[in-house]
Amino acid sequence: MKFRHLLPFLCSWFVLVGFCIKTQAQNFVSSSPNAPTLSQNASANIAQLHVDLSDTLTLKDVHAAQKTWRRSKIPLTSAASPALNHSDSAKFRGRGNSSWVISDKKPYRFKLDKSHALLGGAKGKAWVLLSQPMLGSLLTNPIGFRAAQLVGTVAANHVLPVELYVNQEYRGLYLLTEQVDAASNSVKLKDESKGALLELDDYDGTYKDDNFRLPVSVKSPEAKDYIKAYGKEAEKTFSAQLHSEVNRFTAAVKEGKAEEVMDIEAFARYFFVNALCDNRELRHPKSTFVHRADIFSPSSLWTFGPVWDVDWAFGYEGTFQYLGTPADSTYLLGAGPDKSGKDFFRAMFLSQSVRDAYQRVCHEFVEKGKIEQLAAYVKEFETSVRTAAQRDWKRWYAYDRWGNVRPYPYATAVARWHTWLRARAAYLVQEADHWQQTKGVTFLNDNTITAIRALPWGTATSPTDATAAPSLSFPTTARIYDLSGRQLSPSKSAQQSSATPRLLIVNGKKVIR
Numbered sequence: 001m002k003f004r005h006l007l008p009f010l011c012s013w014f015v016l017v018g019f020c021i022k023t024q025a026q027n028f029v030s031s032s033p034n035a036p037t038l039s040q041n042a043s044a045n046i047a048q049l050h051v052d053l054s055d056t057l058t059l060k061d062v063h064a065a066q067k068t069w070r071r072s073k074i075p076l077t078s079a080a081s082p083a084l085n086h087s088d089s090a091k092f093r094g095r096g097n098s099s100w101v102i103s104d105k106k107p108y109r110f111k112l113d114k115s116h117a118l119l120g121g122a123k124g125k126a127w128v129l130l131s132q133p134m135l136g137s138l139l140t141n142p143i144g145f146r147a148a149q150l151v152g153t154v155a156a157n158h159v160l161p162v163e164l165y166v167n168q169e170y171r172g173l174y175l176l177t178e179q180v181d182a183a184s185n186s187v188k189l190k191d192e193s194k195g196a197l198l199e200l201d202d203y204d205g206t207y208k209d210d211n212f213r214l215p216v217s218v219k220s221p222e223a224k225d226y227i228k229a230y231g232k233e234a235e236k237t238f239s240a241q242l243h244s245e246v247n248r249f250t251a252a253v254k255e256g257k258a259e260e261v262m263d264i265e266a267f268a269r270y271f272f273v274n275a276l277c278d279n280r281e282l283r284h285p286k287s288t289f290v291h292r293a294d295i296f297s298p299s300s301l302w303t304f305g306p307v308w309d310v311d312w313a314f315g316y317e318g319t320f321q322y323l324g325t326p327a328d329s330t331y332l333l334g335a336g337p338d339k340s341g342k343d344f345f346r347a348m349f350l351s352q353s354v355r356d357a358y359q360r361v362c363h364e365f366v367e368k369g370k371i372e373q374l375a376a377y378v379k380e381f382e383t384s385v386r387t388a389a390q391r392d393w394k395r396w397y398a399y400d401r402w403g404n405v406r407p408y409p410y411a412t413a414v415a416r417w418h419t420w421l422r423a424r425a426a427y428l429v430q431e432a433d434h435w436q437q438t439k440g441v442t443f444l445n446d447n448t449i450t451a452i453r454a455l456p457w458g459t460a461t462s463p464t465d466a467t468a469a470p471s472l473s474f475p476t477t478a479r480i481y482d483l484s485g486r487q488l489s490p491s492k493s494a495q496q497s498s499a500t501p502r503l504l505i506v507n508g509k510k511v512i513r
Helices: 004-026 059-064 140-151 223-230 232-254 264-276 340-348 352-367 370-396 410-437 466-472 490-497
Strands: 047-053 070-077 086-094 108-116 124-130 160-166 169-178 196-200 215-220 288-292 503-506 509-512
Touching (some): 047 169, 059 086, 070 108, 140 169, 140 352, 140 370, 169 370, 223 232, 264 352, 264 410, 352 370, 352 410, 370 410
Parallel strands (some): 047 160
Antiparallel strands (some): 047 070, 070 086, 086 108, 108 124, 124 169, 196 215, 503 509
16 A cells, blocks of 8 residues: 555645646546547457446546445456356446556456456455556566465465456556455455454554554454444454454564464465565555454464565665666665564564575475466566557557657566566575574675575576665665656756646655655
């Protein structure tokens, strides 16, 4: 989760300057009347998902009230996989925080009236349409979710690329995936009166634990639903027990005894995927999910998963460029958010059981060829969606705000992703071995990494060495980006800001200039 704390301020700010920005952007990318609107333009191997809003509702109505559910009919059709074809009535609305405001290509979610296996796996009612609005982000969540499947994390998400049409209007290429929730197609909690799904998120946390000051929010059950099902007194008892158990959990982690309260194997696999993706959300923390089947049973363990929200990973956070940090950058020590999540996850590795499990997962991923399976998937995914992705690129990204052409990037980027992912996996093996030697108390320094270069399946060009270390830190010269991720020169930014104030990202912080 990102950006929510700025929304009250942004609402008033956008009233003043949003129209100017939107008008300028729309000249090139937002609402072209010449964009495809007919189904026959779709490529044969990409499914189509139509959202037909009820009555006289329009997409503008949806955008005007992000969290208001709108009745709709949602048919999914796939010429390549007819077994996926399905149609049902549903509720439809917007979702997301930063992804909701940085682009007119917005993310959505919907709830079917009846559970269905839209992706061919588990049945469920709640689904998400990820918009991947940031430049270069198309591959991020597919890579993260596929890595989670290969590693065997709990409740790993799946992806179906779809071309989205709302009221017959083409909206681009989206990723259909499961909504993270206590549900049959996500986190399975057998007894809803005893189980809990938490989200650790520094924008959404409703309270903080006593040991790390982690921001905690209860994803499931919602208090109003629990009261409706079991009564107010039962909800008070549940809430008090949950607070107590969260503090017992974090206290054990702080003491190096995580194995007493947590599913170690599930954590090792969950943490590995985030480390492989260099997903520094955990260091805040943000979008970090952990659940427990029975908070009243001492034998019930906390379990991490599913992996979610990796579109700010792969070096993007802090650089605003994918693969913007070296593959051999430390995950819990290098540049990045220095918040409660960092301390919490570092403390995990004080446990010998955690170090053992994590080291085993790192070696298994490389030595059993899973890194090569992931690399093959990246190529297969990009190839399979290329026609639809090129159409999506033309619709949303082909021109910058000044009309300069942006070439389609993904076909030529696959080789760079392969190199980075292989090097990253190799580095994590060495890092895990090092943590064993130092009992988790010390961490690799970016300037001392050498073993990765000796591995035959490593990167084709050497990873960074000491001379490149400054790339991990914020520079003395300001790095300035607009919300689409495009870097601006300080002089050009200053010239533009004198005319029209706007939201920019300067050295990783959101400011108005």
